[in-house]
Amino acid sequence: MIYSIIVAYGKGNRVIGKDNSLLWRLSDDFKLFKSKTMGHCMLMGRKTYESIGKALPGRTTIVLSSTLELEEHENLKLARNLTEVESIAKECGETEVFICGGASLYNRFSPLATNLYLTEVECNLEGDTFLCDFELDQYELVEEQSFSSSEKNQYPFIFRHYAKK
């Protein structure tokens, strides 16, 4: 199973969230997120799932939690531990699981990630949740796109895809 991290973080301090919410509106980044994850399994921690509040269409959301009670359906699955994550993904016929946050999952999966889809947001905002460092020397840059701030994108940002060497 391939695990791929997908995350947007503030360039200044690696902030990723505040009060269990995102800190920016970046429509073009949302489109990239959608195009990369579409058709795949997305794994998220219980707090991130609660902040979104639903499974996103066209993908299977796997929520990792030891406490949550959830009514599962075709696109929404509950995993109590990482072994269950892998078996659910296999049952879905998945080969690439996208790690969609939050900080606790990025931390846990950073040594395992084959792909890093990183959106670096040009901002310096206060928050309460931060992204771990990655061993970028173990990866090569395979894609990079820059976006200016606009009506659609609150801040400029750079999207980069790194793949493990």
Ligand SMILES: NC(=O)c1ccc[n+]([C@@H]2O[C@H](COP(=O)([O-])OP(=O)(O)OC[C@H]3O[C@@H](n4cnc5c(N)ncnc54)[C@H](OP(=O)(O)O)[C@@H]3O)[C@@H](O)[C@H]2O)c1
């Ligand atoms: N900028 C971005 O791209 C991005 C993306 C996603 C999220 N975020 C932000 O990140 C923040 C949330 O991150 P967070 O680290 O506080 O929370 P989180 O990772 O979303 O959720 C943490 C919860 O996940 C469950 N969990 C984690 N590891 C587990 C394991 N090994 N086994 C069983 N359950 C496990 C636990 O739930 P139980 O307590 O129920 O056991 C834990 O309390 C929010 O501010 C959100 O907006 C940002």
